[in-house]
Amino acid sequence: MTTLSVSGLNVWFSTEDGPLHALKDVTFDIPERRIVGIVGESGCGKSTLINAILGLLADNGEIRNGEILFEGQSDLTKLTRREMQDLRGPRISTVFQDPMGALNPVLSVGEQMINIQYRSGQSKAEKAARAIEMLKLVRIPDADSALNRYPHQFSGGMKQRIAIAMSLMMEPALLIADEPTTALDATLEVATIELLQDLQEQIGCSVMFISHHLGVIAELCQDVVVMYAGEVVERGTVRDVFHDPRHPYTRRLLECDPARQTERTRVLPTIPGEIPDLRHRPEGCVFAPRCLERHPGCDMAQSERMVAPGHAARCNLVDQSAAEGESA
Numbered sequence: 001m002t003t004l005s006v007s008g009l010n011v012w013f014s015t016e017d018g019p020l021h022a023l024k025d026v027t028f029d030i031p032e033r034r035i036v037g038i039v040g041e042s043g044c045g046k047s048t049l050i051n052a053i054l055g056l057l058a059d060n061g062e063i064r065n066g067e068i069l070f071e072g073q074s075d076l077t078k079l080t081r082r083e084m085q086d087l088r089g090p091r092i093s094t095v096f097q098d099p100m101g102a103l104n105p106v107l108s109v110g111e112q113m114i115n116i117q118y119r120s121g122q123s124k125a126e127k128a129a130r131a132i133e134m135l136k137l138v139r140i141p142d143a144d145s146a147l148n149r150y151p152h153q154f155s156g157g158m159k160q161r162i163a164i165a166m167s168l169m170m171e172p173a174l175l176i177a178d179e180p181t182t183a184l185d186a187t188l189e190v191a192t193i194e195l196l197q198d199l200q201e202q203i204g205c206s207v208m209f210i211s212h213h214l215g216v217i218a219e220l221c222q223d224v225v226v227m228y229a230g231e232v233v234e235r236g237t238v239r240d241v242f243h244d245p246r247h248p249y250t251r252r253l254l255e256c257d258p259a260r261q262t263e264r265t266r267v268l269p270t271i272p273g274e275i276p277d278l279r280h281r282p283e284g285c286v287f288a289p290r291c292l293e294r295h296p297g298c299d300m301a302q303s304e305r306m307v308a309p310g311h312a313a314r315c316n317l318v319d320q321s322a323a324e325g326e327s328a
């Protein structure tokens with residue numbers, strides 16, 4: 001079963017300078033029990049995508065068309081505010097870069113972990129036992145006494161692990177992890193990624209993992225969705241997309257062999273130029289103004305093409321090279 005299926009999603013923001021088309025025809029799946037990485041430069045629409053899934057778009061934002069199917073049943077774009085509230089947390093949970101966004105500084109860790117289970121129907125002692133079990137799972141030393149401590153009494157890495165424990169406590173079907181390791185140093189980042197891998201396997205949830213760190217995506221994810229200027233430009237398994245990138249944008253991102261780079265340079269390389277103003281999208285390919293492989297066909301609208309089973313790219317060049325291959 002597919003945990004999340006986003007198809008033809010379009011999000012617009014109204015701004016003083018006119019309508020801004022932030023997400024255009026975004027389509028991808030998060031299959032059951034898989035970790036899907038979302039990668040792209042700042043401004044490519046990652047936050048807008050998360051907010052659209054969670055029903056938390058800003059007041060000036062609007063989903064004009066498209067579908068976000070959760071567990072093959074509910075179209076999240078059609079749910080009421082109340083219905084979305086019921087899903088957020090227990091069924092679709094989140095973990096962000098700053099764990100303090102999830103932790104209340106004036107409540108003990110135990111109180112917070114017990115409060116999260118408000119609908120479990122269990123006694124307080126059972127909830128406390130579950131909290132200790134989760135703290136052990138995320139490798140917090142001395143988990144029993146950790147319940148009585150406050151967030152500021154833990155290191156940054158431990159706070160993030162507690163936030164992860166809280167987000168997985170109700171065994172959600174989908175965890176949305178937005179740059180959860182970016183603020184951590186390299187050693188803690190590796191440990192946190194290994195932990196996420198372990199927990200995902202144990203709990204059996206799907207994960208949408210947002211990162212601008214290609215090395216982390218390669219390490220953790222099975223599938224990857226490459227976004228540019230609010231469009232999905234390429235998607236497929238990490239193996240296919242990273243070993244045989246078909247969109248010029250993906251190729252630019254990957255052009256330096258990650259294996260030969262240091263931890264620091266494995267983050268997204270800077271590509272000359274900027275994401276276009278999304279109030280004035282180019283008629284043709286949105287990446288064309290920065291593309292080194294630009295040709296006249298790029299001035300026409302691009303549609304997504306399957307380049308191999310499960311591997312798609314939104315680039316007219318894909319067909320051209322395929323056609324060249326056939327005629328050679």
Ligand SMILES: Nc1ncnc2c1ncn2[C@@H]1O[C@H](COP(=O)(O)OP(=O)(O)OP(=O)(O)O)[C@@H](O)[C@H]1O
Binds near residue numbers: 020044
């Ligand atoms: N409330 C808003 N009103 C107007 N424009 C918005 C709003 N929110 C986002 N945008 C625009 O939508 C586009 C996508 O923004 P978004 O924040 O989703 O990108 P992002 O990839 O998450 O970037 P970052 O990594 O910097 O947070 C940008 O052009 C941004 O300016």
